[in-house]
Amino acid sequence: MRNLVIILGDQLTLDNPALQAFDPSQDHIVMAEVMQESTHVWSHRQRITLFLSAMRHFAEALQARHFPLTYFKLESHDYPDLAAVWRAMLQQHQPEAVRVCEPGDWRVLQALQATAREHHVALDVPQDTHYMCSIPQFQRWAEQQKGSSLRMENFYRGMRKKYKLLMKGDAPAGGEWNYDKQNREHLGKEGPQNLKPSPRFAPDALTQAVIALVKKRFPDHPGKLDEFPWPVKRAQALKLLSHFIAEKLPQFGTYQDAMWQDSPYLWHSLLASALNLKLLNPREVIAAAEQAYQQGQAPLASVEGFIRQVLGWREFVRGVYWLEMPALKSANYFKHERDLPAWFWTGQTQMQCLSQCIGQTLETGYAHHIQRLMVIGLFSTLAELSPQQVADWFLAVYVDAVEWVELPNVAGMALYANGGRFTSKPYVASGAYIKRMSNYCANCRYDPTLKAGEAACPFTTLYWAFLIKHETLLAGNQRTRLMVQHVGKMTASEQSAIKAFASQRLKQIQQL
Ligand code: FAD
Ligand code: SF4
Helix, strand or coil: CCEECCCCCCCCCCCCHHHCCCCCCEEEEECCCCCHHHHHHCCHHHHHHHHHHHHHHHHHHHHHCCEEEEECCHCCCCCCCHHHHHHHHHHHHHEEEECCCCCCHHHHHHHHHHHHHHCEEEEEEECCCCCCCHHHHHHHHHHHCCCCCCCCHHHHHHHHHHHHEEEEEEHHHCCCCCHHHHCCCCCCCCCCCCCCCCCCCCCCCHHHHHHHHHHHHCCCCCCCCCCCCCCCCCCHHHHHHHHHHHHHHHCCCCCCCCCCCCCCCCCCCCHHHHHHHHCCCCCHHHHHHHHHHHHHCCHHHHHHHHHHHHHHHHHHHHHHHHHHHCHHHHHHCCCCCCCHHHHCCCCCCCCCHHHHHHHHHHHHHCCCCCHHHHHHHHHHCCCCCCCHHHHHHHHHHCCCCCCCHHHHHHHHHHCCCCCCCCCCCCCCHHHHHHHHHHHHHHCCCCCCCCCCCCCCCHHHHHHHHHHHHHHHHHCCCCHHHHHHHHHHCCCHHHHHHHHHHHHHHHHHHHHH
16 A cells, blocks of 8 residues: 555545545545544534534545545444554555644644654645645744734734735725724614524434434433534535525624524524534635625625634634644643533523523534633633633534634633733623623623622622732733723722622532
8 A cells, every 4th residue: 555544534625635646546545433532522412423424424425436445433443542543554554654634633643643653654744725824834924923922913914915805906995904893783672683594404314323323322421412403514514605695694794793592693604613624615615705795795894704704713723723732732821720610511500691602502512702702711711710621611512613723712812821822812801791792681690780799790790800810910901901990999998898709709609
C-alpha cells in the first residue's frame, strides 16, 4: 500500500485535501467510530448521532465512487480510541505513508504524530483548504499585530479585503465595516413575528439505525432523541442554507442578539454543525449571503452581520485555537475553581433564563450565540465556575461542538480565562441585560433590578460582587471603566453587604 488515508469524523467532504491524487489501486481509506470520541466528554446523544450518521452517509458516498475503504462501526469492534484503530491498520497494511488532512483538534494531531513515530511511518498532513485563512497565514497575521492582544475586527477587515467581500473598491460597502450596532434589537412585547421555521430532516433508515445504536450504547448520556432533525448529508445542508438565505437572513442581523421563551432558533441559520462537519464550505455560505445583498433580497446590516460571523469569528477563533494550544485548555486567569452545579445537566433551576437556555440545549443540542455567551457563559463567569469544567460541558452538549471552535469561545470569549488575549473586555452584565434582550425575566421568581435580598436576581448580585472584586482590572480598561464608576460611589458597608449576599448565594448554588 502507498498511502493510508485517514478521514476524521469532521472531515466529511470530497474536497478533503488528503484525497487529492488518491489512487484506488495503491491507496486505502480508513474511517472509524470509537467510544472515546463520544465519552471523553459526556456527549449529548444528538451530537453522537449527528457525527455517526454523517460519517456513515459520507462512507456511502465514498463507496459509491468505488474508493477502497475500511469503516469501523462502533458496534463491530473493540478498539477504544482512534490511535488503536490506526495502529491496527498500520500493522495490517504497512503503508509507505499516512495521509490525513489537518485535524480540528490539537489532541488528535498529537495522537497522529505519536502513532506515526511509533510505527516509523511518514505522516503527511496537508493544510485544511476548507478554511479561508490557513494556520500559518493566521500566525503571520498575529505576529504583525501590535501589543499582545489580537482583535477580531482587524482580522475581519483584512479578510474582507483579501476576498473582496462586501467591498466597493477599497472601501466597505455602505461605508462602514461593521453594523453591529444595528444587530442588537430586542423583540419588544409581541415576540417573534413572521418567523418561518427552518426545514428539519426526518431520519432516514441509516439515521434511525444510528439512533437505536446510540440509545443502546449511551443510555445515560444527556440529551433526548425523540426527534433528530439535523442535516447529515450535503444535500440537506444545502436545503437548510437556501431556506436561511431566503427566509431568515433579512431579519438575522436585527434580532441576532434577541432571546425569547420557547423560541430557541429565532432567525439563526442552524448551519454551524453542517459547516463544522464540512458538509458545507464557508465560501459557498458567504457567497449565498452576499448574493442576497447584491440582489436586494437582504439588507446590508444583516448580510454583514452574518458574514462577520462566518468569515470573521469562525476563522479567527480557529487561528487563535492553534496559536494558543495547549495552554488555552488549562487557562484560568481569574483562578475560578467552583464545580458546575448539577442543574447544568438537568436545566432544573429557578433562574428562568438558565432553565430555558440549558433546558433547550439538553432537548435539542442547540442554543444560539447570545444564549451561550450572555446567559450560560455569563453565569459561569459570575459564579466563578471552573473554566475546564465549563468548557467540557460546552464541548459535550452542542451538536456543533468541536474543540477548535468551542474552546476559544468558552475560555477566551465567555470566561476571559486567557486574560483577554483576544477579547477587549470580560463579557459581564447584570440581569438587566437579559431583561432587555428577552422575556425570560417576566416568568422568573427573581427580580433583575434587585442587588440583594431573597428576590434579587443572582446575575445582578453576582455582577456587582464581580465589579467590586475586580474593580482595579475593570477601571484600567477603556471599555469597562464606566461600568465600575458606580462601585466607587458605594459605601464600604454597601459593598460588604453585596459581597456577603453573593457568597451566600454561591453557597446555595445548587438551589438557585
Ligand atoms: P448563526 O447565529 O446563524 O451564525 C452563523 C454562523 O456563524 C454559525 O453557524 C457559525 O458557523 C458562525 N459563528 C457565529 N458565531 C461564531 C463564533 N463566536 N465563533 C465561531 N463561529 C461563529 N460554535 C460552534 O460552531 N461550535 C461550538 O462548539 C461553539 N461553542 C460556543 C461556545 C460559546 C460559549 C459561545 C459564546 C459560542 C460558541 N459557538 C460555537 C459560536 C456560536 O454560538 C455558534 O456557532 C452558533 O450559535 C451556532 O448556531 P447557528 O449555526 O444558528 O449560528
Ligand atoms: Fe435570569 Fe435574573 Fe431574569 Fe431570572 S431575573 S430570568 S435569573 S436574569
